[in-house]
Amino acid sequence: MWQKYVLVALLLVLAEFIYFRIADYFNIIDKPNERSSHTKVVLRGGGVIYVLGMWLYSAFFGFEQWPFLVGVTFVAAISFVDDIHSLPDSLRLVIQFVAMGLMFWCWGILNWESWWIIILGLILCVGITNAYNFMDGINGINGGYTLAVLLPLAWLNAKWAFAPMSLIIVAILADLVFCFFNFRPKGKAKCFAGDVGSVGAAFIVIFLLGLLILQTGDFTYIVFLVVYGVDSVLTIVHRILLHEHLGEAHRKHAYQLMANELDMEHTVVSAVYTVLQLVISAGMILIPAHPAWHWGYLIVVCVVLAVAYLVFMKKYYHLHEEYLNSLKK
Secondary structure: OHHHHHHHHHHHHHHHHHHHHHHHHOOOEEOOOOOOOOOOOEEEOHHHHHHHHHHHHHHHHOOOOHHHHHHHHHHHHHHHHHHHOOOOHHHHHHHHHHHHHHHHHHHOOOOOOOHHHHHHHHHHHHHHHHHHHHOOOOOOHHHHHHHHHHHHHHHHHHHHOOOOHHHHHHHHHHHHHHHHHHOOOOOOOOEEOHHHHHHHHHHHHHHHHHHHHHHHOOHHHHHHHHHHHHHHHHHHHHHHHOOOOOOOOOOOOHHHHHHOOOOOOHHHHHHHHHHHHHHHHHHHHHOOOOHHHHHHHHHHHHHHHHHHHHHHHHHHHHHHHHHHHHHHO
16 A cells, blocks of 8 residues: 555656646746735746645545545636636636535535525635635745644544545645645745645645544534634734725735744744644644533634734734835835
């Protein structure tokens, strides 16, 4: 079995190098602007490795859940096109909802009796996907954070077998290959994930997390995404209060202030988010598996993270305002 994993890893590295040649030839690049956290032109779309990993998994291990494979391919394809030529938000959302519908089909939860729950679930999953995409703004953050979600899932899967372990391992291998090229200091990244990578990774993570929640009946395992969740939700609320258009690029996330206004190294900021999520997830796994404990833990973690976010913003957000004012001069 391990020989297959080695071969898959080698093919993923080879695929990434081939993609670099293609991206370079067709000028698929990310140019920095005043909203960016980088200063050099970098190849975009290296995160295509996630969906390629799923196809390699199917080729080497077999995969009966073909709707998931079609779904992740759909969202990756539309995101890749959007990386090259900007597409209407409405088109991307339609494809994302269709892909999520295919995921729900795999989960076996599509039924008319619970139609309103299905709609709410689709909105939640699409929202998580886009929040995951919004958080991809500095070197290593999505690669590291994805690993911080996949490792606890692998830990629990060893106990409960809610998903094929080989699927989780291949997803981890794809993430590690991407991290090798992206989890680097500012100005040193070989490639960025692009929407194809962040959306693809989010789709895989949601699929596996959904399998865990459905098997255990415990929604509190959403805590595996709580660090991104708190940052994303509170940043959106902040921007609404500022009467900003949510679709416009910005640099108001806590991690962006750390990397830009506080000039912290990208890898340090990414490591903070990664380790924080790992610690929180480990805490959830180690506490007694009782609904009261789990709900209490989730609530406490959300409150602590929210307070930390608000304190951080109160102390340092003025630096971002000064940056914005400098752009007007």
